[in-house]
Amino acid sequence: MSDPATDPITFDFALTEERTSGGTHVIAVSGEVDIFTAPDLKRTIAQAIEGGTRLLVIDLTLTRFLDSTALGVLIGAVKRLRPLDGRMAIVNTEPSTAKTFQITGLDRIFTIVDTREAALEAVGTG
């Protein structure tokens, strides 16, 4: 059970950050985002926004699972960006995550697209 690939706590969660030439901050999330890993995502997003980021793309292409805490982090990000005239787009192709967005009604609040290119376009940069 100590195999990290099957341990539900350390399920190969990882974040990679990238800043495009157009000034968009891209955070790619892989693995599972839950009560234990969501704080990492929250801190990374907060640091990006504090660092001046106004255009944010959260790439969930490699994310297998989001729990409600992770949803809260994404909601918080949108709410933080709103008064700053910022924009956020989410890349997601995972059906269960799409279902979660649907159930919670977040699909009406988030800009959710299939590819990173579409997301960069959605926030207004190429």
Next chain:
Amino acid sequence: MIALIGGGLVVLVLFTFFVLRLSENAVRREARGRVGTTAALSARLVREQSLRVGEVVGSYASRLSNLPAPRRATLPPADRRRLAAALFALRSEVDGVTSASFTDSRGRLVAASPPPVLPIGTDLSGRDWYRGLRERSPYLSRAYISQGRRRKVTVTAVRVQDPDGRPLGILLATETERTQRFTDAFGSQFGTGITVTDQAGTIVGATGSDAQRLISLAGDPLVKRALAGRSGTLDGSVGGERTVSGYAPVAGTGWAVLARVPASEAYRDVPRLRATVLAASGLAAFVFLWLVPLLVGRLSRARDALGVQEAFQRDLLPSKMPPGVHSIYRASERRMLLGGDFIDALPTPDGGLAILVGDVCGHGPRAAALGATLRAGWRTLASAGVGVTRLDLLDALVDGERRDLDLFATLACAEISPDGRTLTYALAGHPPPLLLLPDDVVALDAPRGAALGLGAVGPRPIGTQDLPDGWALALYTDGLIEARATPESERLGVPGLMAWGRGPDGRPDAAHLLATVRRLADREPSHLDDDLAFVIVDATVIGDPDVRAAVAPRSMGRA
């Protein structure tokens, strides 16, 4: 806690005090014993020496037993020469004897070697040895300063008798410094000051003292005791320095011995002992003053926190469920007890039943507080008959109450009409309730409304469903569908839960669903990633005898 610490410290101080007292006393007793032993040993050595000198002088005296008794302190010339030869032999052969003399039996000087300073015939019967010989022979004299060389001397006096036991005279052997050498040697050897006094308390020899002066210690209480034949030890001070003294009589001579050791030397183990005991006590006091309050404080804070958590947790659940409503609630232990799931069920004003299951995203006191607030808010709506229709009023509650942008809440609520035939429900970003029909399990996933706290989104759409005989309705939180039946298996998901809604025969079975969810919840709570709430009602919850009869075979009354 103050009382505990105070009591502990008092006990500690008393304990330390007694341990110090006991162990110091033991060490002091032992040290004093050592000094007393030193005094007794010295006394014994002095006695052995004087006995030996007495024996030697006595052997010379026996050589003189065939002398004629002196007349007017004179002897015939031949006898005088023999006497002179014997005195010379005694003086030169016996180590430590500096002069030898002979008196007649009345104490008048007859001869001496070396030749005497005093005239022949001088009456020495006033000397202490003259009287002392009446008691014993050999007799060891007091110390006095010799007339000729002005040196401190002692005299060993032995009676000389003819073979018939008639007194012929007295043989005297004078010694200087023997005792002084002994006390100096002993002092340098053992670091102990030894003082030997004569029978009048005058110093014969004392470690490091002036050998040629007569100093009287007759007033010293220890010398008095030793001269009285007693031995022992005493703490005292000499010249301002604290000392430990032992005293003992020198048997058979009337002399006395004192042994003195500086207290710092005798009790040199005491400071170390004291430091050890005090260090141990200091450690114990540290434990009491620092560690105990820390631990007690932590404990009580943890207890307080648990109390607060439990209070919050209680507020997330109704104090009493209407009969027929079955619920399961587990806070994930991974989330440290306090969850954000909340449930409720209460009669509506028209006699129906309203049910609620909700979930504040997040955990801990803030989530629990918001959950309790939402439950109370919804309860107000439901008791006014608008529990399903006015969820938008709860949006304001979330926006107004929460202090964290990340917090949001989802809920599902339903109302059963008083006749048990109509179900109305509303979803605010919540997983779909399951409706168990006689021949189907349905997820009520439409119409959907958005979660609470995403910014005002207006009233949620309301779904309506006719209820046939034998229905059951299950509401739950995502902790259930995100759970894994076993640690290795996939998350349950809505489809998995719908499968649980069917019994072994494949037919919808509310009792089976309840039992299966309970098994999951009763499994090790540490397997739950999230809090879990589950509420299920069936037609028996509505007091219609016909309905109850219709569903009785499968109702949860049997579960």
